[in-house]
Amino acid sequence: EKQLRLSNWNLAFREAVRLTYVDNDYWATAKYNQLTDKIKMGREDSAKLDKAYELSRSGNIEKILAAIEKAKEITEQSYAYKEAQDLIKDSGNKLVEIAQNKLEQGKWSEVLDIAYKLPETIKVPELKSDLIDLAHALSRAESGTTWDLEEAIASAQKLGSERPLYKKGQQLISRWQREVEDVARLERARTYATSGLPSDLRLAVAEVEQIPRGNPRYEEARGEIRDWTRQIQLIEDRPFLERAAQLASYGSIDSLQAAVQEARKISRGRSLYQEAQSKINQWSRSIQQQEDQPYLDQARTLAIRGDLYAAVATAQQIKAGRALYNEAQSKVRSWKLELEGQQRLREAYQIAEAGTPQALRKAIRVARQVPTSTKSRSEARTVVNRWSYKILSIARSRSAYNLSESIAIANIVPSGTRPYQEAQRQIQSWRKILAPPPPPPVPVRRPRPVPPPSPPQVVIPKPAPSPPSVVKPSSVVKPPSPVRSFPIVVPPPEVTSPSGIVKPPTQLEPPRFNPPAGRKIELIDADS
Template identity: 45%
Template structure:
């Protein structure tokens, strides 16, 4: 009965049932007739348990595999293999978990290449569970994370471009990343970062004193950014700051009262305390500025100076010090304008007459506006204008006289007179333009006269050359060529000279050829008189070589 129950349990082929079967037969006494059969079955079933434990290991059930293997009886041969087998399983498992962790770390860093390399290493392990199930699982995670990583990259790119619209698009894109993705936490951090950038935009709008725009921006920050409390605090402080813009003590006190609503522990509590401290310091400065502005409303020089004196009481450590300095500068400018405008008005009246004495009187009057006064630049501009008018009155006669000389054809005299107008004078550039024009005319005329002289000399040379060539003798022809070559000119005369030189050169070559039969040396001497510029020169050189050869024979 014991053996039958054991065989039934063993037939189920599970580690649990096989171990129950082993326990049933192992209970027989050592002297029992069936003990040898029991030992044989224990050995057989122990091998099967170890085999099933290996299968459990390959199915990913490491703990079950180890537990099953370690229940094999010590008397079984398979028991000797247990610890070695368990050690191998644990080593493979530990290596697999290490590879998987590295892959997960790579995914969190968005290093898809490294994550895939780690996944490939799972295929090299001697475990079907890690080669298949965990490999497929990791590959799925890599693909999901890569898709989500690309979304996060795109969201970050949009955020970098800046602008409220891009930030909202970036938040929406990052929010699409799935919780099971390894970049999910990065996406959540990015959403909060983008939300804070929106708060920065809102602060910029608030700094421009645009309350409605600032509140509109923070109202668009989605809940996913997890900044609801910061947005509430920002709204409180923004409304408080808008009261400060009234530039009154009442406005500052109202702002302080609103900011005090933020209690310790609120996200912007520290900022609220800083603003409260600033506004409390500003109250004194604002009160002094209110009094100064009230004094300035009178508009007289005395009122403005009194306002300046009142505003000067604002301490340099007060947040309103720069504002006080700006107001003081404005009132100082107004006071100086009131004092100096009559001076310039009188100067304008003098200058309106337009004569030299009136202009000089205007300059003297405007010069009373001293350096550093608000109307000083305007006064200097008028002085420069009137100075130029005086210079024009003084120098126009020179320019008129110079132009009269030029019209009469006396260009050098015109230049001499025009150059009396010195650099820096009002008419200097105009005078120099005329001087340049007249100088060009003089150069053109000189060149024309020189060209005519050259033409005349060339004609004379040609006439002398023809007279020399009229003898028809070699020396006369050579002399004619030399005379004609002495003057270089252009146009029709040069063409005529070139034609004459060619004609005389051909005559020389003809004479040389006639003498060559009787006197080769004389022929060579004649041919050598032909210049290189002549058309006959090439043939003459060829003949000279022939004649020299004949003389050697």
């Protein structure tokens, strides 16, 4: 029993098991089953209670109500019954606290919703009744009319001093009574303001200014004061602005200045102040344009004549903050760029007078610094191309006696100019002349073929000197006997084709040896 009350289910079951060892059928069976049933029910009720606690801690109205319903499932026979009842009470107090907070916020519909859902197990019938009565009173006061406010006061006065929400009712009554007074003041003030006259509007403002800060209708009163004050200022200041506009319509400097002075009578913080300032800026700009336009026109005329220095000086008389200042500064920047371009072009011409390739290159570099947006830029492009052609011409004139120097000079021709590609082609041509063509590739020689064995050597002995023979007329010269001849093989030289391929030697027919007539040739064997 002790372990069950402490929710120690495992220890309780261990104690129950010990009953089965008792030498008594009642304790070992009936009592054992009774205890195990209690343990089972205790476990189930403990799980329900845990779930109820979880729901109650959420702070959500619906979940708190669900926690109460879950706790109500635990019966009186359960060891968790007392704890469940405590949970129901705490949850009910939470709901009442939430309802009172909603009452403070004026959310009467949510107050009614909570009050009607409070379960009967929460023994606070008077508190529930007070919540319902005050919620109904709030709903009547919400319209804001004097009649409904008085009805709400009467409803709240029904709560006696012994009721739980008596103090809250008295607070609401005090608030609604002040609101009744505020409503009466607002209604009187609105009646004054209906005429639209400045005097009546001032009376209306004075009436609602008596509503103190913290009263229910204070913010509403401040809104009415702002509206009526604005109407008063519009009525008072509109004539100033209309007279100023009429003066400005003449368009002269004097009339525009008079219009500005008239509009400045509308002081800061007045309803028409912003509109007046806009008109003042517009008319002041017109005055400045009329005053400064002659300077800008004169500067343009000087620039057209080519006197840019005088044009810049004239335009700079228009000071910062004036209407035409930005336009004047734009022109000044443009003319200064023109002057810079002219100065760069003059420097380039002076440098180019030397006529040397180096001087021309430097002149080209300076000419390319002429700003792109200036009129001098076109002339700069022309002279850059002309000087580039001149550099190429100098290089060609020296190519007859010094190609290396010609190449160096031609390399000076800058990229992006018309003769640049022509100069590059000329440089390639001169480099080919200076650099001879590379030698042909060395052919790969194949192994020399082994010559065939030599034929037998023919040895021709020298004939012995013989006495000169006397040819008789009658003697007959016999034809020479036939001589055996052998071909002599002479290995020809190797022949290499233009492609580097070694052709095999071909066998040539040796020349035949014909001895002189009347001579005899002996054949000598090489082995003998």
